[in-house]
Amino acid sequence: MESPMSASANPWLRAEQVSITYGAGDVVSDAQLTLTSGQVTALVGPNGSGKSTFLRGIARLQHMRTGAVTLRDGRDARALSAREFAREIAMLAQSRPTPVGITVRDAVEFGRHPHRSRWRGSDPDGGARIEHALELTRLTDRSNDMIDELSGGQLQRVWIASALAQHTDVLLLDEPTNHLDLRYQVEVLELIRELADDHGIAVGAVLHDLNQAAALADRVVVLSQGSVVADGPPTEALDGGLLTEVFEIDIVVERATSGVPHVDVPRQLLRRPAGSAGAVRPA
Numbered sequence: 001m002e003s004p005m006s007a008s009a010n011p012w013l014r015a016e017q018v019s020i021t022y023g024a025g026d027v028v029s030d031a032q033l034t035l036t037s038g039q040v041t042a043l044v045g046p047n048g049s050g051k052s053t054f055l056r057g058i059a060r061l062q063h064m065r066t067g068a069v070t071l072r073d074g075r076d077a078r079a080l081s082a083r084e085f086a087r088e089i090a091m092l093a094q095s096r097p098t099p100v101g102i103t104v105r106d107a108v109e110f111g112r113h114p115h116r117s118r119w120r121g122s123d124p125d126g127g128a129r130i131e132h133a134l135e136l137t138r139l140t141d142r143s144n145d146m147i148d149e150l151s152g153g154q155l156q157r158v159w160i161a162s163a164l165a166q167h168t169d170v171l172l173l174d175e176p177t178n179h180l181d182l183r184y185q186v187e188v189l190e191l192i193r194e195l196a197d198d199h200g201i202a203v204g205a206v207l208h209d210l211n212q213a214a215a216l217a218d219r220v221v222v223l224s225q226g227s228v229v230a231d232g233p234p235t236e237a238l239d240g241g242l243l244t245e246v247f248e249i250d251i252v253v254e255r256a257t258s259g260v261p262h263v264d265v266p267r268q269l270l271r272r273p274a275g276s277a278g279a280v281r282p283a
């Protein structure tokens, strides 16, 4: 991980012409993604559009039928050993079993696996990296708690801490705010922004909430039926017409005074007129 000051202009990860199949046709088709130091890139799109599969393909958790993933120094990410790869790219997958009987610190320590020497298990930087990851995720005071006793939001922060302890330039997050209440969502989103801004990490995150994507991301990539149909700053990629087509529901995008687009669905879609058949009335 380098400081943002030393970041080169080259993307830290470039995935190109990625196609992934589960057997009956491609679910990701000729897709591309570029991740840059200090930038958050949000992947958005309807259920089943291929967001997770695309990210998992890049993270080598899914076989790619075609495609290339190139690191900043020109190395082919797919040619690296598992240990080398895990020193470059950390991935927080969507669903993880919660191990029983381990502490927060133990879970964060998992992230050090690619840095431990093979035979003796020594990891001179490990202690400091783990402390730093706990600090960034505000978990220092909980480090001795058992992880099966944490709330969903705290647990999510533990997994992010574990990915941070891995100390990579690139962080891939699949729905990092899933199952979190609003407060924890905001905390996790702020943390992601901080990782990019203060630590120069190149973040790629699948997000469902288009307004969160608009507020958080420097770039938004829109996937539809496995293909990238928009890739640009939120003001360009979050286009009302395009989103209406992709999500198959009327979507209006307004530009707030801050410049951040605000994505909305017309209210009449959500409420039945009072007195209409089947309207829900308060008891």
Ligand SMILES: Nc1ncnc2c1ncn2[C@@H]1O[C@H](COP(=O)(O)OP(=O)(O)OP(=O)(O)O)[C@@H](O)[C@H]1O
Pocket (backbone or CB within 6 Å): 022, 027, 045, 046, 047, 048, 049, 050, 051, 052, 053, 054
């Ligand atoms: N293990 C699997 N076996 C077969 N098909 C799969 C498998 N996982 C996903 N798919 C299919 O691949 C397509 C893309 O799924 P994927 O989970 O990548 O979409 P997504 O955009 O992340 O969806 P969501 O927003 O619902 O998480 C879907 O049609 C899905 O049914």
